[in-house]
Amino acid sequence: MTRSGTWQLHRRSIKIALLVGTLLAAINYGDKILTGSMLATDWIKLILTYFVPYAVATYSAWSTLKTK
Numbered sequence: 001m002t003r004s005g006t007w008q009l010h011r012r013s014i015k016i017a018l019l020v021g022t023l024l025a026a027i028n029y030g031d032k033i034l035t036g037s038m039l040a041t042d043w044i045k046l047i048l049t050y051f052v053p054y055a056v057a058t059y060s061a062w063s064t065l066k067t068k
Helices: 004-033 041-066
Strands: none
Touching: 004 041
C-alpha cells in the first residue's frame, strides 16, 4: 500500500471514529457533559469512546486489504 493509500485509510477511519464516537459520547456522557459533572475517569473513558471505533475501522480496512 502506498503512503497516499495509507493516509486515505486513516482519514476514513478518523471520520468514522468522529461520527460513531460523537454519537456514543452523546448517549453515554451527554448528561454529565451538560451538567459539568464529568470526573477524570469519565474523560478517559470519553477518549476511549473515540479510539475504539477508530481502531475497529482501521483494523477492518487493513484486514480487507490483506485478503485481496
